[in-house]
Amino acid sequence: MTMKLYGFWRSIATYRVRVALRLKGIAFEETSVDLLAGEQFSPAYAAINQAHAVPSLVESELTLTQSLAIMEYLEERYPTPALLPPLLADRAYVRALCLGTVADTHPLLVPRVRKQLSERFGADAEATEEWARHWLSVGMASLEKALSRRPPSPFVMGEEPGLADICIMSHLVAAQLFHAPLRDAPHLEALRDACSKVEAFAASHPLKQPGAPAA
Ligand SMILES: N[C@@H](CCC(=O)N[C@@H](CS)C(=O)NCC(=O)O)C(=O)O
Structure with a gap:
């Protein structure tokens, strides 16, 4: 039975799952939940x-979920x-890289946080964008340092892409969407280039999804 993915074109958390499904060759259909229109708060979606x-x-x-x-x-x-x-220590390394994005950086960027910054604390659009760029840059510096100790070749765990590549790429895709430049990050750049050549990553990019603005 085809899996059903609820997502949104711009969502980098959805991007992660899209890539994982495609890398595993699992068929899925995506239903858009328009976060900009507040559809995530509809009673029908709240039940999910x-x-x-x-x-x-x-x-x-x-x-x-998650x-x-x-x-x-x-x-x-x-x-x-x-x-x-396969190795326990490598799995811990991969999960640490994943959480660097999923748990440390991404929660600071989501629409509900940016909305609170603007509605409760008076941040204007430029300030909330700058907030996102700041945390993305802090995260990229940390990821680059980690990868410089153990350079990807071409992917984090070698020949095939996996969870670490997916999560790091979601960070780099967010950086692209928020116009946070990738500076002094040769390992991240090389990893981005390697992943971008893989169809599962390319087809899952936010700007390739229905509803995305023309690039
Ligand atoms: N930790 C969650 C994050 C889920 C999340 O916050 N997703 C964002 C889109 S990337 C969202 O739906 N935000 C709705 C909002 O902030 O109102 C995950 O990785 O799935």
């Missing part, structure tokens, strides 16, 4: 995701091709 956020993935009777939890579910349920490495 009580956190009013995308992505949500529905497989038969099961509804999954991009990292969804990708780990896919990894356990459909182990081939593997997105996590």
Whole structure:
């Protein structure tokens, strides 16, 4: 049965799940939840995701939320091709890289946080964009440092892309959307170039989704 993905073109959390599904060759249909129009707060969507956020993935009777939890579910349920490495220590390394984006940076950028900054604290559009760019740059500096200690070749865990590549690419895609330049980051640049050549990443890019503005 085809899986159903609830997402939004601009959502980098949805992007992560799209890439994981495509790397694993799992068929899915995406339904757009327009975050800019507030559809995440509709009663119908709240019944699917009580956190009013995308992505949500529905497989038969099961509804999954949180991009990292969804990708780990896919990894356990459909182990081939593997997105996590076989060694325990490597898996911890990959998860640490993932959380650098998923847990540390991304939550600072989501629409509800930017809305609060503007409505409660009076930040104008330029200030909220600058806020996003700041945290994206802090995150990229940290990721670049990590990769410089263990350079990708061409992907984080070697020949095949996996969870770390997906999460790091979601960070770089967000940086692109928020116009946060990639500076002095040769490892991130090389990883971005390698991932961009993979169809699963290219086809999942926010600007390639229905509803996205023409590039
Ligand atoms: N940690 C969650 C983040 C989910 C999330 O906040 N998604 C954003 C879009 S990328 C969203 O739906 N935001 C709605 C809002 O902020 O109102 C995940 O990785 O799935």
